Each structure stands twice: as structure tokens, then as C-alpha cells.
Amino acid sequence: MSTHEDHRPRAGRPRRTDVARLAGVSPATVSFVLNKTAGQTISDETRQRVLQAVAELGYRPNRAAQGLRQGRSATIGFVSHDADFGVFAASAIKGAHEASVRQGNLLLLVNTGGSNRQAAQLVGELLDRQTDALIFAAAGTRSVVIPESAGRVPTILVNCFVPDDSTPSILPDEVRGGREAAQALLDLGHRDIAYLTGTASAWATKARLRGFREALRGAGLDPRDHTVLSGNYHADSGYELARRLLRRDARPTAIMCGNDRMAVGVLLALLEAGLRVPEDVSVMGYDDQFQLAAEIHPALSTVRLPYEAMGRLAAEQLAADGPAVQTGRTLLHCPLVIRGSTAAPARPARG
Amino acid sequence: MSTHEDHRPRAGRPRRTDVARLAGVSPATVSFVLNKTAGQTISDETRQRVLQAVAELGYRPNRAAQGLRQGRSATIGFVSHDADFGVFAASAIKGAHEASVRQGNLLLLVNTGGSNRQAAQLVGELLDRQTDALIFAAAGTRSVVIPESAGRVPTILVNCFVPDDSTPSILPDEVRGGREAAQALLDLGHRDIAYLTGTASAWATKARLRGFREALRGAGLDPRDHTVLSGNYHADSGYELARRLLRRDARPTAIMCGNDRMAVGVLLALLEAGLRVPEDVSVMGYDDQFQLAAEIHPALSTVRLPYEAMGRLAAEQLAADGPAVQTGRTLLHCPLVIRGSTAAPARPARG
DNA sequence: CTGAAAGCGCTAACAT
DNA sequence: ATGTTAGCGCTTTCAG
Numbered sequence: 001m002s003t004h005e006d007h008r009p010r011a012g013r014p015r016r017t018d019v020a021r022l023a024g025v026s027p028a029t030v031s032f033v034l035n036k037t038a039g040q041t042i043s044d045e046t047r048q049r050v051l052q053a054v055a056e057l058g059y060r061p062n063r064a065a066q067g068l069r070q071g072r073s074a075t076i077g078f079v080s081h082d083a084d085f086g087v088f089a090a091s092a093i094k095g096a097h098e099a100s101v102r103q104g105n106l107l108l109l110v111n112t113g114g115s116n117r118q119a120a121q122l123v124g125e126l127l128d129r130q131t132d133a134l135i136f137a138a139a140g141t142r143s144v145v146i147p148e149s150a151g152r153v154p155t156i157l158v159n160c161f162v163p164d165d166s167t168p169s170i171l172p173d174e175v176r177g178g179r180e181a182a183q184a185l186l187d188l189g190h191r192d193i194a195y196l197t198g199t200a201s202a203w204a205t206k207a208r209l210r211g212f213r214e215a216l217r218g219a220g221l222d223p224r225d226h227t228v229l230s231g232n233y234h235a236d237s238g239y240e241l242a243r244r245l246l247r248r249d250a251r252p253t254a255i256m257c258g259n260d261r262m263a264v265g266v267l268l269a270l271l272e273a274g275l276r277v278p279e280d281v282s283v284m285g286y287d288d289q290f291q292l293a294a295e296i297h298p299a300l301s302t303v304r305l306p307y308e309a310m311g312r313l314a315a316e317q318l319a320a321d322g323p324a325v326q327t328g329r330t331l332l333h334c335p336l337v338i339r340g341s342t343a344a345p346a347r348p349a350r351g
Numbered sequence: 352m353s354t355h356e357d358h359r360p361r362a363g364r365p366r367r368t369d370v371a372r373l374a375g376v377s378p379a380t381v382s383f384v385l386n387k388t389a390g391q392t393i394s395d396e397t398r399q400r401v402l403q404a405v406a407e408l409g410y411r412p413n414r415a416a417q418g419l420r421q422g423r424s425a426t427i428g429f430v431s432h433d434a435d436f437g438v439f440a441a442s443a444i445k446g447a448h449e450a451s452v453r454q455g456n457l458l459l460l461v462n463t464g465g466s467n468r469q470a471a472q473l474v475g476e477l478l479d480r481q482t483d484a485l486i487f488a489a490a491g492t493r494s495v496v497i498p499e500s501a502g503r504v505p506t507i508l509v510n511c512f513v514p515d516d517s518t519p520s521i522l523p524d525e526v527r528g529g530r531e532a533a534q535a536l537l538d539l540g541h542r543d544i545a546y547l548t549g550t551a552s553a554w555a556t557k558a559r560l561r562g563f564r565e566a567l568r569g570a571g572l573d574p575r576d577h578t579v580l581s582g583n584y585h586a587d588s589g590y591e592l593a594r595r596l597l598r599r600d601a602r603p604t605a606i607m608c609g610n611d612r613m614a615v616g617v618l619l620a621l622l623e624a625g626l627r628v629p630e631d632v633s634v635m636g637y638d639d640q641f642q643l644a645a646e647i648h649p650a651l652s653t654v655r656l657p658y659e660a661m662g663r664l665a666a667e668q669l670a671a672d673g674p675a676v677q678t679g680r681t682l683l684h685c686p687l688v689i690r691g692s693t694a695a696p697a698r699p700a701r702g
Numbered sequence: 703c704t705g706a707a708a709g710c711g712c713t714a715a716c717a718t
Numbered sequence: 719a720t721g722t723t724a725g726c727g728c729t730t731t732c733a734g
Contacts (some may be wrong), residue, residue, distance in 0.1 A: 007518040012503065015711060026721045042712095043719060046716060064424060065711035068415050068726045075459070085445040086641055087438065097462050106476055108426070109460045111448050128414045129426065152363065187362045235646035254639055261642060264615065268648050271622035290437055291612060292643070295586035297619050328637065377705045382729060391730095392703060416727035421708050619723060 009260025014057040023053035031303050034061065067130060075324075076100055076318060077126035078107045078152075081160065082139040083114040087290060088307055092137050092158055095311030103134070103319045120147040127152060136160065137311070141171060141203045157316045159307070161329060168317070170310045172329045174204050177303045178211025179218075181256055181284050183338055184301070186219045189344045190254040190282065193226055194268065196241040198233035198258030204239040205230070205258065208286065212256060226252075233258050248313035253345035260285035260293045263341070264302055278343035279320065288337050298340035306332045358528060365408040374404035381405075385412065394428045408427055415662040418481060427451055427622040428477035428504075429458045432511070434465040438641060443488050443509055446662030454670045456483070471498035473682040486662070487511065492522060492555045494568035507665045510658070512680060519660045519668070521681045523556050528685035529562025530569075532607055532635050535652070535687055537570045541633065542603040544577055545661065547617065549584035549590040549609030556581070559637065563607060577603075584609050585650060587615025595625050604632060611636035611644045614651055614692070629694035639688050649691035657683045 006102040020027040025046060031041040033050040042050075053059070067073040078096055080089045090109075097107050108131055124147075126134065134145055135154050138160035146155065146162060157169035185193050195212050198205045213223040229244065231237030238257055242265065247254070257263040263285035270277055277283050277298055285293055285302035293300040310332055361674050372380040376397060383391040384401040393401075404410070417423040429447055431440045440462075448458050460481055463475040477485065487497055487512035497506065497513060508520035533673075536544050546563055549556045563573040580595065582588030589608055593616065596603070608614040614636035621628055628634050628649055636644055636653035644651040663681055 017711085019590045027711090028713085028722075032720085035713080037714075041719060048719080062419075062481065062711050064415055064418050065726090066713075068413075068419050069711080071726075073415060073480075078460075084641075085441050085448075087441070090438070090441045091437050093460070094462060097460065101461070101473070101476075106480065107460050109429075109444065109448065110452070122452070124411065125452075128411050129424075129457065130413065132416045167415060173723060188706050192728090201596050221584070236648055236650075239648040250374050261646065265646070265648060268618065268622065271619065274571065274625075290435075291588070295612065295616070297587055297616060299587075299591040368727085378728085379705060379707095379730080381704095384703085386729080388730080394703060397704080413727055416710090417729075419712090419726085420728050422710075422729085 001249050007185035013062070014059045016059070016061070017281060018057055018289035019059045021048065022057065023049040025050060028155065035152060046050045046165070065118060070194060071130070072132045073130040074105050074127065075108050075131050076105050076315065077123070077129075077131035077134045078109045079119065079123060079126070079134060079136045080111045080139075081114060081119055081136060081144060082112070083252070084139055085140065086248040087112050087195045088139040088159065088305075089137065091307035092314075096135055096158075096315040097311075097312075099312045099315035099319070103315070105315075105319070111127060116147075117224035120149065120288060121319065123338065125337070135314045136167075136214070137314075138193075141174070143203075148277070154318055158310050158314045162205050166327050168327050168330070170313055172204075172310070172334050173331040174207035174334065175211040175214070176331075176345055177286065177305075177336075178208030179215045180211070180334075180336045181208075181286065181303050182215035183218070184338065185254045185256065185342065188254075188342060190249070190252075190347075192252045193229045193254045194245055194252040195256045196238060196258060197230045198261060198262065200230040202233075203229065204321055208258075231262055233262060235261040235265040238262030238270045240265070242266040243273075246270075246275075251281070252335055254342070255281060256284045257286060260287045260289040260300055260302055262295060263302070264292065267296065267341075277341050279346060280344070282342040285341055293337070294339065301336075301338045301340070301342040303334045303336055305338050362653075364413070365409070365410045366632045367412070369408055370401065370404045370410045373408065374400045376401060389524050391448050392698070399642060414499055423483045424481040425456050426459050426480065426482050427456050427666065428474070428480075428482035428485045429487060430470065430474060430477070430487045431460070431462045431490075432465060432470055432487060433463070435490055436462050437490065439490040439510065439656075440488065443662035444656035444661035445663075446664075446676045447486055447509075447666040449541070449664075449671045450663045450670070451648070454666070456666075456670070467496055467498075471500065474498040486665045486669070487518075489667075491553060492525070493553070499700070503572035505668055505669055509661050509665045516534070517672070517678050519545040519678050519681070521664055521668075522685060523555075523656050523661070523685050524682035525558035525685065526562040527597070527682075528637065528656075529559030530598050531562070531685075532637065533563045533566035534569070535689065536605045536607065536633060536635060536693065537566060539605075539633065539693060541603075542572065542696075543603045544605045544607060545596055546577065546607045547589060547596070547609060547613060548579060549613065551581040553584075559609075581603070582609055584613060586612040586616040589613030590620045591616070593617040593620035594624075597621075597626075598690075605635065605693070606632060607635045608637060611638045611640040611651055611653055613652070615643070615647060618647065626691050630697065633693040633696070635670045635693055643687070645690065652687075652689045652693040654685045655688050656685055 111120040134155040137158040144160040161169040285300040288302045288304035365603040463470040485506040488509040495511045627697040639653045639655035
């Protein structure tokens with residue numbers, strides 16, 4: 001007659017004691033076998049009996065119980081800190097997931113909607129569930145304020161950073177990306193390149209523009225001779241800006257765009273004006289956006305934002321934990337992807 | 352005779368006993384106060400002392416421990432069962448996350464890459480972590496085989512289904528979506544509508560096509576008089592198909608597309624051929640794809656796929672759990688979104 | 703109105 | 719070579 005009756009439905013899952021009973025050993029022995037506990041030597045015959053029982057019952061350890069005991073949950077918190085939960089998050093999550101699973105961890109996901117209050121709240125929920133580490137990601141590269149409580153577990157920032165770099169962060173190398181995109185155009189023979197940028201105030205915009213100017217100067221050109229118009233990363237701003245560009249007398253032979261969406265807008269405006277890409281004008285995108293850049297006609301030459309690799313690296317560094325943990329900013333290369341929207345200018349620049 | 356001090360490196364988080372000690376009550380009382388345990392009456396003064404201590408220490412219950420005790424983890428497993436982890440998953444996750452958080456749950460996310468083996472494996476990992484329920488989602492609506500082990504917790508399918516409908520599923524009402532898109536075009540006065548479909552074998556394609564034909568017949572037209580060409584949902588297939596369409600003598604006054612990406616391809620081909628949208632040809636998309644449909648020029652008239660709502664509904668139904676749980680298929684409406692790419696045909700159809 | 707105590711399922715030090 | 723035992727931090731009877 002048990003005084004403390006527990007009528008909670010016992011998920012029906014076999015427990016370690018069930019395995020022990022079936023194998024005719026103690027529960028501890030089951031753990032020793034399954035965990036290959038160092039310093040414990042188990043006779044081969046016992047091990048077989050245990051494994052046999054495990055297989056027979058389909059036993060799998062309860063990780064909540066393991067976690068409570070060991071103080072770790074085999075779970076990593078992924079915080080998507082942005083209003084839009086879109087392509088960026090999906091890619092970064094995919095990379096982080098892949099690397100995490102390889103290490104036996106799973107991702108506990110939250111989306112803050114960009115609010116710092118929500119972020120603090122949700123990081124709390126994550127920590128309550130004993131996540132072993134935190135990945136904090138933003139869609140548009142930017143400076144963020146991370147909840148104080150995040151300091152309680154290893155944390156790494158993806159596509160964002162804190163002003164003093166006290167938390168390690170992983171960022172795309174946008175300066176180099178902008179430089180290489182411009183360089184590719186220069187190498188093709190273009191000498192008059194317009195740049196229709198994304199949102200002027202954005203970190204990425206400034207970095208890419210800097211790269212663009214570096215490339216120009218590197219080719220002996222004066223950046224001030226080149227048109228730079230700023231948009232907002234949306235397709236329609238590309239369309240508007242391109243039309244504005246076309247109303248002028250001189251037409252550039254190539255147009256660099258803030259991102260692929262803007263490039264699509266530019267393509268539309270160009271076509272509407274009866275111009276051909278890349279015959280009359282070359283167009284360069286940025287992002288290598290999934291299901292867009294490669295599929296459009298002509299396929300966009302662009303620069304790939306390594307979102308997936310960034311997520312993967314974050315999860316890997318978190319696992320490497322210990323002393324080898326990264327500090328400061330890690331810049332990831334944004335590889336150039338040349339497709340059909342760029343070509344040599346029809347008439348030599350100096351013609 | 353002080354009780355032993357603790358020399359174990361404690362994760363730094365205050366525990367329930369710390370609160371109890373500070374408030375001068377027993378640990379049980381702390382639980383009673385925090386959980387507002389029914390059938391337990393606590394004096395107002397004691398409650399205040401406890402809450403005061405909780406605030407002072409910043410105490411938050413360890414949910415892993417709660418979970419072990421209660422047999423629930425306040426966590427829902429979200430399985431994204433597809434090779435591409437993209438826009439669909441992001442939207443569905445966003446909806447599911449929002450609804451879950453409102454109920455105090457968090458999402459534990461896994462991505463199977465479309466492999467059934469991986470799915471079984473990962474669902475195992477999810478169940479090991481005691482997730483209270485499972486959401487199983489696919490990017491392209493389709494029939495799936497879910498791991499047997501999923502049967503151990505409440506499960507709901509999003510954008511996919513099992514052949515015998517033994518597991519409840521939430522799907523977009525594609526037939527109605529296709530019908531309403533066609534109807535909108537008919538109402539505008541179009542009588543010659545071509546349909547450039549997505550992948551012919553896809554469930555969604557067939558359903559939308561059926562809706563298209565229903566609308567035509569409803570208007571007294573014969574579907575056999577209307578061109579139907581099948582593509583593959585990629586932008587370039589829209590481009591190719593539109594070009595094929597334009598090489599024929601008779602040009603339809605409106606084109607319905609398999610999805611927005613194909614519509615973009617169609618737009619490009621039309622523009623390239625010197626045609627204007629919607630003046631010369633109306634174009635109708637499908638999906639209302641984020642950052643694409645609304646931003647393109649002209650903005651696409653389309654049909655919204657309610658991915659976010661589907662995710663939200665799934666999480667809500669899982670919470671409603673008990674007896675009110677849904678069975679069979681639930682179809683969600685895909686609302687028509689009219690923008691700038693559709694208009695009345697230039698010349699009356701019967702002209 | 704409050705406290706003592708029995709576990710949830712597991713790990714790991716300490717016996718044997 | 720294997721078993722015993724003491725918790726991990728919490729909920730929830732049951733007693734006082």
C-alpha cells in the first residue's frame with residue numbers, strides 16, 4: 001500500500017530499471033554499459049545481456065533526467081532577433097542545426113520579433129530549460145544589445161555584434177564582398193559603374209560601399225566620378241533608382257545593386273526601357289538569394305552571403321567550447337558567383 | 352551545528368531551497384506560492400515573504416527538474432521534413448512559435464532534409480527530450496510517412512498528410528485558391544486565360560488546376576479551350592513557358608502562374624517581348640511570397656498561402672489537446688491579394 | 703496554514 | 719566486475 005500514489009501517465013517508455021530487471025543486473029550497470037563509463041570494466045557477457053535487453057525494450061535514456069543529473073541538456077538556444085523571420089534565419093538555422101546534430105545537440109528556437117524586451121524574456125525561457133549555450137542571430141547585420149542573462153552560458157553572435165566585442169561574433173566580410181564584386185566588373189572592362197545601394201545607414205551598406213570604392217581606387221579611378229544612389233534593399237527601390245539613372249544623359253555600362261531583390265527591380269526597369277542585360281548593361285546583385293538569383297533571367301551574378309556557414313561555424317565553436325573558444329569578430333568570406341547578368345561592355349570604356 | 356555549507360560549484364542559479372531559506376519557510380511552501388497550487392491556502396504574509404525572496408534572488412524554477420517530475424517539458428518538437436529549409440518553414444515556424452510562446456511552450460526544431468531515416472532519428476532525439484507534442488511540416492504539400500515513434504505524443508501535420516488521414520493535418524485550400532484566382536480574372540472580363548502551372552505531379556498543382564477549371568466552367572467556358580503548360584515552380588520555367596506562349600498566334604489576355612517565382616519569370620519574358628503588364632497582359636501569381644510579390648514592379652496580384660496561420664493553428668490545436676482535438680484534414684483559406692499586375696483586358700474578350 | 707518526505711529517471715562516487 | 723546509494727531541483731501527497 002504505497003502512501004504516495006503517482007497516477008501520472010508514465011509515457012509508456014521503458015526505464016532504466018526495466019532494462020536492468022530484464023538483463024538481470026543492477027540499474028547502475030545499465031548506465032555503465034550505455035555510457036561506456038571510463039574506469040568501469042564490465043564483463044563482455046554482461047554487456048551483451050544489457051545491450052540485448054536495451055534492444056528488446058527499445059530503451060532510450062530520458063535526456064531530461066540525464067540533464068537534471070549532469071547539468072546539461074544537449075540543447076542549444078537559437079535566438080532569432082529580428083522582426084522578419086525569413087531567409088536569413090532559415091539559412092543560419094539550417095547551418096547551426098546541422099553542426100549541432102552532429103554533436104548530439106538540438107536547437108531550441110525563439111524569435112524575438114526584434115524587441116529587446118522579448119529577447120530578455122525568451123532568453124529567460126531558454127535558460128530555464130537549461131540550454132547549454134546560446135546563438136544570437138540578427139537578419140540585418142547590426143549592433144545589438146543582448147540580455148544580461150545571456151552571460152550565464154557560452155554565447156556567440158551571428159550576423160550581429162556588441163559594440164565592445166565582448167561577446168564573440170561571426171560576420172560576413174562585406175568590405176571584401178563589395179570590393180570583389182566591383183573588381184569583377186572592372187576586370188570585365190567596365191569603367192563606368194553605378195552603385196544602387198541598400199539602406200544607407202545599414203552596416204552592410206557602408207561596408208560594401210567601402211569595398212566598391214577601394215576597388216575603384218585600386219584601378220586608378222576616382223570614386224567621385226561614379227554615381228551612387230541609395231535605396232532600401234527592396235525590389236521596388238531598385239526599380240525606382242534604375243529609372244532615375246536612365247533619365248540621365250550618361251548611362252553607366254554596369255550597375256551594382258544593394259542586393260538581389262534590388263537587382264530584380266533594376267532588371268525590370270532596364271527591360272521596360274528596352275535595354276538588354278548583359279548586352280547593354282551589366283547587373284551585379286548581392287546575397288545570392290535562394291530561389292531567386294540563380295533562377296531569374298538572366299541569372300544574376302552576385303556575391304554569396306554565407307549565412308549557412310555562419311550558423312554552422314557558430315554551433316561548431318560553441319561545441320569546441322573550452323579554452324579554444326573564439327573571441328572578437330570572425331569575418332567569413334562572401335564568394336563571388338558569376339552568372340549571366342554580367343559581361344564585358346559593348347564598347348570599350350575609352351571608346 | 353550549522354547545516355553543512357554547500358561546496359559543490361552550483362551553476363550560479365538560486366534553487367528553491369535558497370528561496371525557502373531566505374523567506375524562512377519550507378521549500379514546499381515556495382512551490383505552493385509560485386504554482387498557486389489549488390487546494391493550498393497560504394497566508395498573505397507568507398506569500399509576500401516568499402515573493403520578496405524570489406524577487407531578491409531572481410529565482411526561476413528549473414524547468415528540466417519540473418519536467419522530470421511532471422512528465423512534461425513545456426517544449427514542442429517542430430520537424431521540418433524537407434530538403435529545402437526556406438521560406439515555408441520560416442513562416443510556419445513563426446506562426447507555431449508565436450502560438451506556443453503564448454502558452455508557455457518553446458519549439459525544439461529539427462530539419463530532416465527530407466529523409467525518412469533522418470526523420471525517424473530526429474524524432475527519436477525529440478522524444479528523448481520529452482517534447483510534449485510534435486508538429487510535422489513539409490515545404491511542398493504532400494503525402495508523408497511519419498516515424499512510428501511519433502505516435503507516442505500528440506502529433507499534427509502541417510502542409511502534409513498521411514494517406515489514411517489517421518493523423519490530423521492542416522492544409523491550404525488550394526482548390527478554392529485556384530478557383531478564386533481564376534474567378535478574379537474572369538470578373539475583370541478576361542475570357543482567354545492561360546495557366547502556366549508548377550510541377551505537374553505536385554498535389555498543389557493539381558488542386559489549383561482543378562479550381563481553375565471549376566471557375567472556367569462556372570463562367571460557361573470550356574477548360575479545353577484554354578492553354579495549360581506545365582513548369583516546375585522555378586522562375587526560369589515561368590520565363591521559358593511565357594516565351595513559348597508568345598510564339599503562338601493567339602495571345603491570352605491573362606496568364607495565371609504556378610507561383611510568384613514563375614510569375615516573375617513571366618514578367619521578365621513579357622517585358623523582353625515589349626509587352627506591358629497589366630495593360631497588354633494580366634499576370635496572376637500564387638503564394639504571396641514574402642519580399643517578392645509585393646515589391647516587384649508591377650506588384651503581383653496573387654493568392655496568399657497561409658503558412659504562418661497554419662503553424663499557429665497547429666500549435667493552438669496541440670495546446671487544446673484534450674478531447675477537442677481535431678481529426679482529419681483542416682483546410683485553410685488562401686485569400687486573394689489583388690495588386691497591380693492584373694487589370695481588365697484592353698479589348699473586350701468578345702470584341 | 704505549513705512542513706516532511708517520497709519520488710521523476712538518471713549518473714557517479716563509493717562500496718563490495 | 720558489479721551493486722548501493724546519494725543526490726540533480728522540483729511537485730505533491732499526507733501529516734501536523
